[in-house]
Amino acid sequence: MPAPLVVQKFGGSSLADADRIRRVARRIARERATGSDLVVVVSAMGDTTDELLALAAGITDEPDSRELDVLLATGEHQSATLLSMALHALGLPAISLSGPQAGITTDGRYGRARIADIEPRRMRAELEQGKIVIVAGFQGMSEASAADAEITTLGRGGSDTTAVALAARLGADRCQIFTDVRGIFTADPRIVTDARQLPVIGYEEMLELAGQGAQVMQTRAVELGWVNGVVIEVLSSFEDAPGTLIEEDPFVEQRNKVRGLAHDRNVAKVTLVEVPDRPGVAHAVFAPLAEAGINVDMIVQNVGHRGATDLSFTIPEVELARAKRILDRVVRELGFREMTTDSSVAKVSIVGAGVQNAPGYAARMFGALATAKVNIEMITTSEIRITCMIAEDDLETAVRALHEAFELEKPDELTVGASADGPNAGAVAS
Amino acid sequence: MPAPLVVQKFGGSSLADADRIRRVARRIARERATGSDLVVVVSAMGDTTDELLALAAGITDEPDSRELDVLLATGEHQSATLLSMALHALGLPAISLSGPQAGITTDGRYGRARIADIEPRRMRAELEQGKIVIVAGFQGMSEASAADAEITTLGRGGSDTTAVALAARLGADRCQIFTDVRGIFTADPRIVTDARQLPVIGYEEMLELAGQGAQVMQTRAVELGWVNGVVIEVLSSFEDAPGTLIEEDPFVEQRNKVRGLAHDRNVAKVTLVEVPDRPGVAHAVFAPLAEAGINVDMIVQNVGHRGATDLSFTIPEVELARAKRILDRVVRELGFREMTTDSSVAKVSIVGAGVQNAPGYAARMFGALATAKVNIEMITTSEIRITCMIAEDDLETAVRALHEAFELEKPDELTVGASADGPNAGAVAS
Numbered sequence: 001m002p003a004p005l006v007v008q009k010f011g012g013s014s015l016a017d018a019d020r021i022r023r024v025a026r027r028i029a030r031e032r033a034t035g036s037d038l039v040v041v042v043s044a045m046g047d048t049t050d051e052l053l054a055l056a057a058g059i060t061d062e063p064d065s066r067e068l069d070v071l072l073a074t075g076e077h078q079s080a081t082l083l084s085m086a087l088h089a090l091g092l093p094a095i096s097l098s099g100p101q102a103g104i105t106t107d108g109r110y111g112r113a114r115i116a117d118i119e120p121r122r123m124r125a126e127l128e129q130g131k132i133v134i135v136a137g138f139q140g141m142s143e144a145s146a147a148d149a150e151i152t153t154l155g156r157g158g159s160d161t162t163a164v165a166l167a168a169r170l171g172a173d174r175c176q177i178f179t180d181v182r183g184i185f186t187a188d189p190r191i192v193t194d195a196r197q198l199p200v201i202g203y204e205e206m207l208e209l210a211g212q213g214a215q216v217m218q219t220r221a222v223e224l225g226w227v228n229g230v231v232i233e234v235l236s237s238f239e240d241a242p243g244t245l246i247e248e249d250p251f252v253e254q255r256n257k258v259r260g261l262a263h264d265r266n267v268a269k270v271t272l273v274e275v276p277d278r279p280g281v282a283h284a285v286f287a288p289l290a291e292a293g294i295n296v297d298m299i300v301q302n303v304g305h306r307g308a309t310d311l312s313f314t315i316p317e318v319e320l321a322r323a324k325r326i327l328d329r330v331v332r333e334l335g336f337r338e339m340t341t342d343s344s345v346a347k348v349s350i351v352g353a354g355v356q357n358a359p360g361y362a363a364r365m366f367g368a369l370a371t372a373k374v375n376i377e378m379i380t381t382s383e384i385r386i387t388c389m390i391a392e393d394d395l396e397t398a399v400r401a402l403h404e405a406f407e408l409e410k411p412d413e414l415t416v417g418a419s420a421d422g423p424n425a426g427a428v429a430s
Numbered sequence: 431m432p433a434p435l436v437v438q439k440f441g442g443s444s445l446a447d448a449d450r451i452r453r454v455a456r457r458i459a460r461e462r463a464t465g466s467d468l469v470v471v472v473s474a475m476g477d478t479t480d481e482l483l484a485l486a487a488g489i490t491d492e493p494d495s496r497e498l499d500v501l502l503a504t505g506e507h508q509s510a511t512l513l514s515m516a517l518h519a520l521g522l523p524a525i526s527l528s529g530p531q532a533g534i535t536t537d538g539r540y541g542r543a544r545i546a547d548i549e550p551r552r553m554r555a556e557l558e559q560g561k562i563v564i565v566a567g568f569q570g571m572s573e574a575s576a577a578d579a580e581i582t583t584l585g586r587g588g589s590d591t592t593a594v595a596l597a598a599r600l601g602a603d604r605c606q607i608f609t610d611v612r613g614i615f616t617a618d619p620r621i622v623t624d625a626r627q628l629p630v631i632g633y634e635e636m637l638e639l640a641g642q643g644a645q646v647m648q649t650r651a652v653e654l655g656w657v658n659g660v661v662i663e664v665l666s667s668f669e670d671a672p673g674t675l676i677e678e679d680p681f682v683e684q685r686n687k688v689r690g691l692a693h694d695r696n697v698a699k700v701t702l703v704e705v706p707d708r709p710g711v712a713h714a715v716f717a718p719l720a721e722a723g724i725n726v727d728m729i730v731q732n733v734g735h736r737g738a739t740d741l742s743f744t745i746p747e748v749e750l751a752r753a754k755r756i757l758d759r760v761v762r763e764l765g766f767r768e769m770t771t772d773s774s775v776a777k778v779s780i781v782g783a784g785v786q787n788a789p790g791y792a793a794r795m796f797g798a799l800a801t802a803k804v805n806i807e808m809i810t811t812s813e814i815r816i817t818c819m820i821a822e823d824d825l826e827t828a829v830r831a832l833h834e835a836f837e838l839e840k841p842d843e844l845t846v847g848a849s850a851d852g853p854n855a856g857a858v859a860s
Contacts, residue, residue: 018488052508058448059512060519067511067518067526074504078482081497082489088497089490096497101579122578148552149531 004173005127006031009041009137009163013180014237015079016046024237025086027178028132032092037127039170041137041163042083044075049156065110069139069153073099076136076159084134094132097122099151102133104140104162106152112293113152115140115161118169137162157218164221168228175230178237179216183244184209186408187261191399194409199242201259202249208351208385209262222246258352258361258406262385263399265346265392267297268320269377270327274308274337275301284334285311288326294319298347298380298389308337312378314389317343345377346395349387350402356381368405374398434603435557436461439471439567439593443610444667445509446476454667455516457608458562462522467557469600471567471593472513474505479586495540499569499583503529506566506589514564524562527552529569529581534592536582538572542723543582545570545591548599567592587648594651598658605660608667609646613674614639616838617691621829624839629672631689632679638781638815639692652676688782688791688836692815693829695776695822697727698750699807700757704738704767705731714764715741718756724749728777728810728819738767742808744819747773775807776825779817780832786811798835804828 008031010024032038043049052071056063063071080096087094103119126133137159141149154161160177167175182197184206189195201209203226210219216234225232225246235243275281282301289296299313315323320343331339355361365386369376374397378389390398403409438461440454462468473479482501486493493501510526517524533549556563567589571579584591590607597605612627614636619625631639633656640649646664655662655676665673705711712731719726729743745753750773761769785791795816799806804827808819820828833839 018485021489055448055508055512056515059451059515062519063515064518067514070526070528071508071511074507077504077507078485078501081501082485084497085486085489085493088494089492096500098500 003035003037005039005170006036007039007041007163007167007170007172007175008178009159009176010043010083010178010237011159011180012043012046012048012079014178015042015044015083018082021045021079021082022086022089024178025083025090025092027237028083028087029090029092032132036173038132039123039127039166039172040083040132040134041159041166042076042079042134043137043159044072045079045082048075048078066150069110070151072153073136073139073151076138080134080136087132087134092132093130094134095126096134096136097126098136099139099162100141100149102135102166104135104165106140106142106154108142108150108152110150110152112155113140113142115154115165118165120169123166123170135162135166154220157221160218160221161224164224164228164230164232167230167232168224172230174233175225176233176235176243177217177221178235180236180238181216181234182236182239182241183234184216184246185260187399187403188263191263191396192261192403192408195403196409196411198244198260200245200247200249202353203246204384205249205259205351205353206246208349208382209260217246258350258355258408260351260408261399261402261406262349262351263346263395265395266317267314267345267347267389268317268323268341268343269312269314269345269389270320270323271310271312271340271342272327272331272336272338273310273340275311276335277309281334282311285327285330288330289315289323292322292326294323294326298378298387300378314345314347314378344392345389346392347387347389348395348398348402349385350406351385353384355386356383362386364405365402368401369398372397372401374401433465433467435469435600436466437469437471437593437597437600437602437605438608439589439606440473440513440608440667441589441610442473442476442478442509444608445472445474445513448512451475451509451512452516452519454608455513455520455522457667458513458517459520459522462562466603468562469553469557469596469602470513470562470564471589471596472506472509472564473567473589474502475509475512478505478508496580499540500581502583503566503569503581506568510564510566517562517564522562523560524564525556526564526566527556528566529592530571530579532563532565532596534565534570534595536570536572536584538580538582540580540582542585543570543572545584545595548595550599553596553600565592565596584650587651590648590651591654594655594658594660594662597660597662598654602660604663605655606663606665606673607647607651608665610666610668611646611664612666612669612671613664614646614676615690617829617833618693621693621826622691622833622838625833626839626841628674628690630675630677630679632783633676634814635679635689635781635783636676638779638812639690647676688780688785688838690781690838691829691832691836692779692781693776693825695825696747697744697775697777697819697822698747698753698771698773699742699744699775699819700750700753701740701742701770701772702757702761702766702768703740703770705741706765707739711764712741715757715760718760719745719753722752722756724753724756728808728817730808744775744777744808774822775819776822777817777819778825778828778832779815780836781815783814785816786813792816794835795832798831799828802827802831804831 084094084096105117106113107116139153142152143149184198185195187195206222232246233243297314302310374394376388380387514524514526535547536543537546569583573579614628615625617625636652662676663673727744732740804824806818810817
């Protein structure tokens with residue numbers, strides 16, 4: 001029987017200095033001792049990526065995207081070589097590979113490339129020689145032809161995507177994402193002291209939690225795992241404790257309860273006042289934002305008076321300055337009365353299969369916020385999520401009130417229906 | 431007429447921070463404004479290489495040489511991208527290329543690779559598109575086949591070699607090495623206040639000066655320039671002033687005088703006491719040092735008593751600990767009485783065509799040192815150099831005494847012989 005293949009990914013905070021790199025090496029050595037073949041994906045050390053961005057910002061306000069990708073990719077080259085050295089120092093055979101050397105090709109878009117293909121020949125050859133393969137995450141090459149290949153990066157958090165893609169392509173038995181948290185919690189434990197770690201969570205629920213600011217894993221990586229059926233384990237690189245499994249959850253329908261809370265402070269609200277109420281206006285507003293890659297969320301249009309309406313929506317707070325420049329032009333062209341913005345807002349969400357279709361959840365959420373005297377400014381829903389926009393100052397109060405209202409501190413209990421004859425709840429957490 | 435092609439190389443101190451990188455970009459822009467095509471070779475920023483070595487040293491005492499090369503090469507990738515961004519910010523088209531992208535292949539020896547070939551297709555294509563080509567110095571790839579190519583570095587100061595090799599391969603009209611000094615001087619200006627900058631120097635003289643610690647340019651780069659007839663200009667990146675041309679000097683034979691002084695503090699003396707006087711002993715001592723890549727210099731064997739001799743030689747001071755470990759074994763095996771070492775020594779040399787064959791020079795050198803009360807411990811000579819080992823404490827006294835004795839502060843005067851009908855001295859300095 002061949003050795004099981006495990007893909008492990010370590011983030012920047014796990015590799016922030018020589019001590020931590022050596023600790024990660026010991027963690028890998030323990031897995032190796034169980035007889036596994038190992039492919040390890042690394043991010044850049046600590047704040048390296050931000051430091052490199054600052055270097056570029058010291059040179060020019062608008063760094064060329066190709067040059068920036070080459071610059072940023074050096075961070076992962078460095079951490080990969082250092083981790084390989086640390087494994088050698090433990091007497092373990094290891095080799096670092098750049099994204100291109102690992103056979104990862106992309107669609108060639110600088111700064112936000114998508115993985116196009118993975119040619120695993122070199123990785124397999126190194127594994128067959130008994131080596132632990134360290135792959136620089138976050139990057140790939142634009143073309144397979146040597147002379148004109150360009151380094152392209154996958155965007156922030158891209159190392160998660162590298163790990164899941166490699167696990168899928170290599171048919172890995174496990175894909176472990178080591179982070180600075182122990183797993184996925186019912187709410188941010190820094191806000192809710194009795195927040196509970198979830199032993200298992202479905203891909204879709206994880207996407208809603210991550211997309212709403214849980215920030216444990218890159219959304220794309222979860223999507224990629226979902227499409228390819230890669231079971232992902234999120235766990236701590238600082239302590240030996242079971243993490244959270246992200247997988248197709250067969251009990252989602254039966255569980256039918258709120259699984260966790262997400263919140264996001266990185267939100268700004270934009271309101272266009274007295275928008276002319278005629279076809280094409282929404283397109284004129286949102287098309288240039290989409291072109292600029294600014295994600296718009298929570299769009300609300302209030303029916304107004306005098307044939308005009310107010311149009312409000314949220315965007316990431318970090319995009320506010322850029323969005324204002326774009327919208328100033330639109331406001332002038334279309335003749336809105338004015339544009340107001342507010343970055344002292346936040347979003348809080350309940351996430352769980354079926355929450356949208358069970359009216360009781362929405363009512364309980366709004367009631368809990370009202371009891372806590374938190375005013376709701378906007379509401380949006382998805383299949384498995386209800387999100388309220390509130391004042392940023394109310395965020396912690398709101399998260400605690402919702403955690404209590406939905407009894408999230410209590411362990412999962414399956415409400416097994418007549419059709420449920422699968423494994424029991426204990427098996428889910430295994 | 432095609433545009434002249436200029437290769438420029440900027441060292442780490444010229445690129446130490448964002449301000450300096452922008453200054454280098456302006457320097458390049460001025461050359462560009464004269465209509466030149468430009469290939470620019472860069473070293474890593476400031477102390478980056480040392481910082482990366484320290485990172486590796488924090489992980490392990492004996493970093494794997496392949497991993498170390500990948501790690502170190504990131505320094506040049508970073509500076510190349512940043513310089514390219516700085517040129518973009520000035521509105522100049524530029525592109526950074528890694529050593530492999532520039533088509534530089536090596537013999538594959540990690541840490542001390544030699545350039546095997548340069549395939550200039552990509553560089554020429556970028557030049558034809560009007561771009562300034564920035565090449566990461568100090569590196570190349572081990573093979574031309576994409577998947578198994580490995581980054582290899584050329585050893586410390588390798589960016590000089592990259593620049594001269596590119597100038598030779600591309601048939602550049604000029605090869606300019608920008609450093610933190612204005613050119614080659616008759617002696618270190620920090621020691622001798624009236625040291626004079628040489629407008630021109632021959633390759634061989636430059637090699638002796640550089641090899642003896644002038645440390646302006648890598649010796650290999652000068653050799654490569656000599657073999658390929660590349661005229662090299664050494665000049666300051668911090669001021670606009672003429673530098674020193676290194677070229678085949680048609681007046682060397684006629685000049686027939688001391689051209690400059692070199693000194694080297696990075697010296698240690700090793701003495702093996704009571705070496706058995708039998709064949710094969712020298713081989714047993716020096717072969718393992720050569721294998722370890724430790725350069726041995728100034729070997730002196732004193733005829734001894736009782737069939738044994740004392741064997742002394744010098745090595746770079748930084749190699750002393752390693753050499754001792756190697757020699758301890760040899761001493762035990764061969765039965766020497768003991769090994770003594772002394773790292774408080776230094777070398778001082780006079781360099782100039784014909785100094786070895788003109789006995790007057792040696793006499794004047796020894797006389798000047800004697801007058802200055804500097805004791806000579808060992809002496810070696812080459813065609814164009816006489817070197818004395820002295821106590822390190824006497825070094826500055828010795829350099830000043832020799833500079834005065836050979837009247838090096840006075841400008842060159844050609845002693846044109848009967849056969850000399852070439853261009854006049856003024857032309858040499860142009």
